[in-house]
Amino acid sequence: MISLKKPLIVLALGQLFFSVQSSAQEHTIHPLTLQSVKVNDSFWSPKIRVWNTxxxxxxxxxxxxxxxxxxxxxxxxxxxxxxxxxxxxxxxxxxxxxxxxxxxxxxxxxxxxxxxxxxxxxxxxxxxxxxxxxxxxxxxxxxxxxxxxxxxxxxxxxxxxxxxxxxxxxxxxxxxxxxxxxxxxxxxxxxxxxxxxxxxxxxxxxxxxxxxxxxxxxxxxxxxxxxxxxxxxxxxxxxxxxxxxxxxxxxxxxxxxxxxxxxxxxxxxxxxxxxxxxxxxxxxxxxxxDGSYNQDAIPVTQQTTIEGHAVRATLLASGVTATALETKDPAYIKTVNNYWNNMIGKRMFITGGEGAIADDERFGPDYFLPEHAYLETCASIGSGFFSEQMNELEADGKYMDEFERVAYNNLLSGVSLSGDHYFYENPLIATDHNRWAWHGCPCCPPMILKMVSALPQYIYGYDDKRVYVNLFIGSEGKIKLDGSDITLKQTTGYPWKGTTHIEVITEKPKTFTMNVRIPGWAENKENPFDLYKSNVGSGVKLKVNGKEIALNQVKGYATITRSWKKGDVVELTLPVQPRIVSVNDQVKTIKGKIAIAAGPIVYGFESLDNPGVQDYTLTANTVMAINYKPELLNGVNVITGETTDKAGQQVKFTAIPFYSLGNRKPSTTYQVWMPENGK
Ligand SMILES: [Zn+2]
Known part of the structure; x- marks a missing residue:
């Protein structure tokens, strides 16, 4: 590490080398304290009540x-x-x-x-x-x-x-x-x-x-x-x-x-x-x-891929990122970018799951994404913490896209709707897979508690002249920006509905930039490296005080700079209608298969709704309807449509959010990926 001091000195002497350094040198994002955010949200608040009580x-x-x-x-x-x-x-x-x-x-x-x-x-x-x-x-x-x-x-x-x-x-x-x-x-x-x-x-x-x-x-x-x-x-x-x-x-x-x-x-x-x-x-x-299992085979900064035990790897990566934020060490910054790019670009499952292989609970090789993968709840949460730290370091909305993928899928699936049964593994296809009361290695429930309780901190962020809206969760966040008190008040029906309102409350008019994350999936960029692909068409709309404005995007955020006054309202509309997700050709393990998502939520098919689901196929242009069912699974959007089975018979399908699978007895058979009709 000693040799790395030199670039830092050069950086301190002048701005000449600024552009060759990581963007982390431009600005980093601070999360809020937990005490400065209050959540009041139709999706999250009922869940939080269960977790807290x-x-x-x-x-x-x-x-x-x-x-x-x-x-x-x-x-x-x-x-x-x-x-x-x-x-x-x-x-x-x-x-x-x-x-x-x-x-x-x-x-x-x-x-x-x-x-x-x-x-x-x-x-x-x-x-x-x-x-x-x-x-x-x-x-x-x-x-x-x-x-x-x-x-x-x-x-x-x-x-x-x-x-x-x-x-x-x-x-x-x-x-x-x-x-x-x-x-x-x-x-x-x-x-x-x-x-x-x-x-x-x-x-x-x-x-x-x-x-x-x-x-x-x-x-x-x-x-x-x-x-x-x-x-x-x-x-x-x-x-x-x-x-x-x-x-x-x-x-x-x-x-x-x-x-x-x-x-x-x-x-x-x-x-x-x-x-x-x-x-x-x-x-x-x-x-x-301890070899690659414990990220100990070679020095951290010489490793270019994320390897070994997936919980150990992601928590170490989060720690290196946090240290990079503190020290601005360019070798750490380069390293964590390498890890994240490899993890999200080649090894991440559609649900935000990480760690394909049961043996040693480790990351698999690139593009190895089998449906029966291991996907420990803790590993997904570790990757969520890592992505959030990366966003603080690099101020790029793509990191919160992947945080959100974890939050709405592999994190929530880890705990039952009743709040007292848990999954260790979260495969994308399973039979007789039930949440347990307690485990010989009950590491996942504490990790779930750590993440769900920390999550409100990440809804908003700020630096010296910008505020960030990272997540669409009904809430109030109080931010001290450049000496002024600013409150952002969000109301939303997300993820079931696409429209979010963000009200600005300031004592005096103040000029600053509001950065509102525009999720990749909303602009036909399911994954920053095209590991997954989807096309939801167009539909992102941004208004200020009722008037539509152009989407001026910088690194995954729509930026709005103006003199804000009390009562100004930003309205963001995202296309949360169902979309078909396909996978990069390099992924042989799920070749020819497609899945359904809507907004940040990945869907799955449970045998209870879909008898004979193992014989279903899906067509990429399937007409799908999406409807909110308040009485089902504590309230979810259900996606229905018609398709054919492998024998060519017409069948109706019903898909429910991945996180809610396995909450109704006796159905415990489910799958996420479907063979694409004709492939
Ligand atoms: Zn665990």
């Missing part, structure tokens, strides 16, 4: 071991230990001074899942105060802090302490890829930061600081230990800890431990830059390689 409590209860056994893995776990897995019991044992007892509930990363759930719950609290939830979280935090308090170094990973205490961080013959010491620690720090931001309470943040200080002390260039996170994610979080103390230096005095925030940035960068560095085999600095 059912899902978050459900996940916490199940982490406490209160779950029904509906899978062989949870059954086997109970047979092994004699009880359902209680993640908090592990903390209590450690707090009692137990060590090396050879027993631990749940997988080694169970601590991490507790912390991720606390982070998600904290973000819920930031938007929707809930004294009962806060009290519950405080009690958990007391148990976590008690477990840390017994260790003089502030070390905490219950799995390692209870089963292999001499192998902290995977050292001394251990393996962090399995133990998840660093991953869990990172997730703890994340929870500490989010809980502080939501409540102002510092107990968990103080635990986070002590653990981060310990990691900084023992990990790094020789003579420290050669340790990287066995699972990506902590890179971004140590950066966030650095940013928090830079922003709030007054907090340092409350930590009960020294805070040198620069150390946290150093640690984040070390974890990125040390990948692929396995040390000299005969030195004490050597480390076994």
């Amino acid at each position: 059912v899902t978050v409590y459900d996940v916490l209860d199940k982490l406490e071991g209160k779950y029904e056994i509906d899978r062989p893995d949870t059954k086997a776990e109970k047979e092994r230990t004699g009880h359902t897995s209680d993640a908090f019991h592990n903390f209590d044992l450690v707090a009692q001074g137990k060590t090396n007892i050879g027993q631990h509930d749940g997988p080694p990363w169970y601590d991490g899942l507790v912390y991720e759930t606390i982070r998600g719950a904290a973000d819920i609290l930031a938007e929707y105060p809930d004294a009962k939830l806060e009290k519950k979280l405080d009690a958990y935090i007391d148990r976590i802090a008690a477990a840390q308090a017994v260790d003089p170094d502030g070390y905490l990973n219950t799995y390692t302490t209870l089963t292999r205490p001499k192998q902290r961080w995977g050292l001394n013959g251990g393996q962090d890829r399995w133990q998840h010491d660093v991953y869990n620690a990172g997730m703890l720090v994340d929870a500490g930061i989010h809980y502080y931001r939501a409540t102002g309470k510092t107990k968990l943040l103080s635990v986070s600081v002590k653990l981060s200080n310990y990691m900084y002390k023992v990990m790094g260039p020789a003579p420290k230990n050669n340790v990287i996170p066995g699972h990506g994610g902590p890179e971004e979080i140590e950066l966030r800890l650095y940013q928090l103390f830079k922003q709030h230096p007054e907090l340092k005095a409350k930590m009960g431990a020294p805070v040198h925030e620069q150390n946290y940035l150093t640690l984040a960068k070390y974890w990125i830059d040390d990948r692929g560095n396995h040390g000299n085999p005969d030195s004490t600095y050597k480390r076994a390689s």
